[in-house]
Amino acid sequence: MPLRKVIDMLRGTVECLFIYFICLAIWRQYLRFTKPELDNIPGPQPRSFWKGKSNLYYEMFSFTRVFLITGSLPDYFNANGWKYHRYLWKTYGPAIKMKGLFGELNTFQIDMLSWMGRTALELIGQSGFGHSFDDLTEDYDEHSYSAAIKKVVPVTFRMSILRVYGLYYIVKLGSAAFRRKLISILPWPAMKEARDIADVLHKTSLEIYQAKKKAILEGNQEVTDQISQGKDILSILMRANMEASEDDRLPEDEIYGQIATFTFAGMDTTSNAIARILWLLSQHKDVQDKLRSELREAMQNAGGELPYDELVALPFMDAICRETMRIHSPVWQLLRKPNKDILLPLSKPIKTVDGGEMNEIFVPKGTTVMCGLLASNMNTEIWGPDAFEWKPERWIEGLPKTVTDAHLPGIYSNLMTFSGGSRACIGFKFSQLEMKTVLATLISKFEFSPTQEIIWRMTNIVTPALAHGDHTKPQMPLMVKLATDSA
Numbered sequence: 211m212p213l214r215k216v217i218d219m220l221r222g223t224v225e226c227l228f229i230y231f232i233c234l235a236i237w238r239q240y241l242r243f244t245k246p247e248l249d250n251i252p253g254p255q256p257r258s259f260w261k262g263k264s265n266l267y268y269e270m271f272s273f274t275r276v277f278l279i280t281g282s283l284p285d286y287f288n289a290n291g292w293k294y295h296r297y298l299w300k301t302y303g304p305a306i307k308m309k310g311l312f313g314e315l316n317t318f319q320i321d322m323l324s325w326m327g328r329t330a331l332e333l334i335g336q337s338g339f340g341h342s343f344d345d346l347t348e349d350y351d352e353h354s355y356s357a358a359i360k361k362v363v364p365v366t367f368r369m370s371i372l373r374v375y376g377l378y379y380i381v382k383l384g385s386a387a388f389r390r391k392l393i394s395i396l397p398w399p400a401m402k403e404a405r406d407i408a409d410v411l412h413k414t415s416l417e418i419y420q421a422k423k424k425a426i427l428e429g430n431q432e433v434t435d436q437i438s439q440g441k442d443i444l445s446i447l448m449r450a451n452m453e454a455s456e457d458d459r460l461p462e463d464e465i466y467g468q469i470a471t472f473t474f475a476g477m478d479t480t481s482n483a484i485a486r487i488l489w490l491l492s493q494h495k496d497v498q499d500k501l502r503s504e505l506r507e508a509m510q511n512a513g514g515e516l517p518y519d520e521l522v523a524l525p526f527m528d529a530i531c532r533e534t535m536r537i538h539s540p541v542w543q544l545l546r547k548p549n550k551d552i553l554l555p556l557s558k559p560i561k562t563v564d565g566g567e568m569n570e571i572f573v574p575k576g577t578t579v580m581c582g583l584l585a586s587n588m589n590t591e592i593w594g595p596d597a598f599e600w601k602p603e604r605w606i607e608g609l610p611k612t613v614t615d616a617h618l619p620g621i622y623s624n625l626m627t628f629s630g631g632s633r634a635c636i637g638f639k640f641s642q643l644e645m646k647t648v649l650a651t652l653i654s655k656f657e658f659s660p661t662q663e664i665i666w667r668m669t670n671i672v673t674p675a676l677a678h679g680d681h682t683k684p685q686m687p688l689m690v691k692l693a694t695d696s697a
């Protein structure tokens with residue numbers, strides 16, 4: 211393509227984006243003046259428009275980003291933002307207005323995060339789609355579905371939250387062909403990487419779907435020979451869809467689209483959750499030893515492997531999982547945007563900027579509501595003064611009455627970790643089973659100790675990285691050794 215044509219296309223794209231964001235800014239200002247109710251809700255003073263951190267200025271070569279880095283959002287959407295979030299919960303209460311336009315004996319050091327990622331993907335692969343992605347040996351196909359999905363988090367790290375926002379806008383622009391063209395033109399390598407990852411996910415999902423369809427159509431033996439013997443979620447969904455009336459039937463692309471949805475929703479959430487538990491156990495050797503004793507005793511009584519009912523009922527393991535999901539929820543917030551004006555009820559009144567009180571908030575259509583899941587899970591008024599501490603025994607000693615009295619809408623354990631209502635996590639039971647199965651297998655046999663200092667980054671899904679190393683590489687090395695009989 212001649213250079214002139216490329217420049218013309220680039221200019222056209224930039225002009226469209228420019229006009230789009232100008233309109234968006236005018237619309238936001240219009241909402242501020244016509245629906246001023248939100249202005250009466252207290253919140254932190256945003257940074258001055260021109261005093262953003264220098265690294266944010268570095269990113270700022272297009273007008274688009276000028277919108278995105280303003281206000282309090284750089285502090286809110288910050289991978290190291292734990293302190294800022296705690297300050298918000300303590301200072302402003304339940305509703306806050308955020309401004310922003312926009313391994314001795316067989317000892318190894320093992321990156322447990324990477325192994326938990328591969329394990330979680332394989333578990334969802336076999337039980338979700340009756341398909342094996344990974345034989346969990348050292349060899350690793352860099353062009354595989356598992357390799358592609360493992361790159362998602364590093365790529366989003368590299369894109370930074372602001373660029374992920376850019377992606378959010380681009381997926382809404384024009385047709386798929388137009389967006390593909392746009393991405394190939396824009397000088398944005400991480401976006402091209404994201405497109406390539408999406409291509410591998412799409413191609414593999416389609417291949418799994420087509421193989422399964424063939425097996426279902428060709429009769430029972432083919433299905434029986436599959437890993438899940440046709441009991442996986444996808445087979446059940448496909449058979450139900452084939453039997454449904456034409457009106458109720460889902461189009462094929464919606465069905466195989468579920469493969470990527472389940473993988474995305476079920477892999478990094480659970481793998482980071484298990485990694486977090488292993489990390490906590492490595493820090494709290496007494497808890498790790500107590501869990502190992504509980505597991506070994508139960509296994510001995512069962513004569514080997516634990517049946518499902520016994521595994522899920524182990525009290526100390528259950529307490530560890532619940533407490534970790536309370537204080538270290540892998541998903542820390544949900545974004546919602548009402549499609550009509552709504553009245554948002556409050557659990558208790560808030561003091562308004564003008565000295566009054568508010569029992570409910572009028573939220574105009576289109577307002578972004580950032581639902582802080584951790585603020586609820588660690589609310590000292592509900593969970594007590596030690597709400598910020600990781601104490602598995604609180605689940606065994608009995609929770610305070612304030613927890614049940616709060617009538618929290620979460621589907622799991624009075625927690626908001628898996629959300630609540632009609633869009634709550636449909637995989638929460640499955641993820642519990644995954645956590646417990648993996649922990650039972652590992653902790654009964656191995657002992658985990660810390661090696662390098664780990665930080666947990668407040669990215670879309672909370673992810674570990676080395677404190678003194680590459681922050682953009684999700685990893686969690688731990689020392690692993692065979693646990694002795696007495697350990």
Ligand code: HEM
Nearest residue numbers: 475476479480483541627628629633634635636637640641
């Ligand atoms: C510790 C592990 C997990 C956590 C913390 C978690 C958390 C969540 C949360 C907070 C939502 C609501 C998202 C929203 O409304 O925007 C959600 C939705 C969802 N989750 Fe999970 N999840 C986990 C594991 C899983 C697993 C293992 C699966 C699949 C087997 C799964 C499948 C889904 C699906 C399909 C949705 C979308 C439901 C809908 O929108 O109707 N999740 N999850």
